[in-house]
Amino acid sequence: MIKSGAGGAGCVSFRREKFIEFGGPDGGDGGRGGDVVALCVDGLNTLVDYRYQQHFKAKTGGHGMGKNRAGGKGADAILKVPVGTQIFEDEHLLADLTEVGQRVVLARGGNGGFGNAHFKTSTNRAPRRANPGEPAQERTIILRLKLIADAGLVGLPNAGKSTLLAAVSAAKPKIADYPFTTIHPQLGVVSIDGREFVLADIPGLIEGAHEGLGLGDRFLGHIERCRVLLHLVDAGSEDVAKAYKTVRQELAAYGADLEEKPEIVALSKIDSIDPETLKTQMARLQRAAKRRPRAVSAVTGQNIDDVLRALLSVIDAAREDQREAEWHA
Secondary structure (H helix, E strand, C coil), rough: CCECCCCCCCCCCCCCCCCCCCCCCCCCCCCCCCCEEEEEEECCCCCCCHHHHHCEECCHHHHHEEECCCCCCCCCCEEECCEEEEEEECCEEEEEEECCCCEEECCCCCCCCCCCCHHHCCCCCCCCCCCCCCCCCEECCCEEECCCCEEEEEEECCCCCCHHHHHCCCCCCCCCCCCCCCCCEEEEEECCCCCCEEECCCCCCCCHHHHCCCCCCCHHHHHHCCCCCEEEEEECCCCCCHHHHHHHHHHHHHHCHHHCCCEEEEEEHHCCHHHHHHHHHHHHHHHCCCCEEEECCCCCCHHHHHHHHHHHHHHHHHHHHHHHHHCCC
C-alpha cells in the first residue's frame, strides 16, 4: 500500500506591528504533499525487500504560517526497484521500468491550501478563512520483476542449466544433483568472440508449471523479455522427447507468445553417456523438436562455443529488427 502526502493547510493570520493598527491578512499557503515515486536503479536484482516492508507513505506538506510564510513541501517516498520491474494496480499495468534512471510518480501529493492573504478583496479587507490542503492519494500496487536478458535457459529440473551458466559466465549459481537446485533466476554475462550478451538461468519447469505447480508460474514471466531460448534436454533422460515436449507445452500454456520465441535445442550432459546412446538420444530429440539438436557438455566444454555463437546470431538479428521498428515508428 502506498500513500502520498496531504497538502499543508493555509494559515489565517494578520499583520501585528506597533503603530500599524490594521495590518491586514498575512497568512501563508500550505506546502505541497510529498509524492510516492518508483525509481529504477542499478545494483538491485530482487524485490525481496518489499516482502518485509509493504507500506510506504510520503510526508504531509508543511502548514502555512504568519508573515506570508509558506509551508515546505513534504518529502517524497522513493521506492528503489531493479531494472525489469513492472508495477500493477489490480491487473492494470502502471509502469514498466526497463532502464536505469527511469522514474514514475505512483501517487501525487496534495496541493497546499491557500492562506487568508489570498482571500483579501476590496470589500473584505480582513478575511478569516483559509483552505485546507488537498487530501492524500492512496492505492494498492503490485511489484513484479521480469529479468531483462538476451537469452534464457529453459528445461526440466536437472537439465544442466546452472552448470552451463557457471561454465560460460562469471555467475555462481548453486549446483547440485537434485531437482529445483535453482530457486531464483540467475543472470550471467557471456563473452564470445569479443562480444557480450546476458544469459538467464530460469528455474526448472515441470508439467503444470503454468498453473503454479513445482516452482509455479512466477518464473515463466522472466522468459517474456528474452530474445532467444536455449532449451536444454538431459542426455540421460529416459524419454528425451517427453522432456522436450513438457517444457514446450508449458510455454504454450502460459501464453504471451513464449512458444513463438526463437529456440535453440541442445542435448546436455553428453559426457555422461556413451557414443551409441548419444546417437540414439539425438535421433529421438530431433524427431520431437523437428530440428537437429546440438550436443553439448558444460563439463568438458564440448560444442559450447558453437551454441553461444548461434545464440548471439539470433540476438543480433532481433536487435536489428527492433532498431528498424523503432526507426519506422
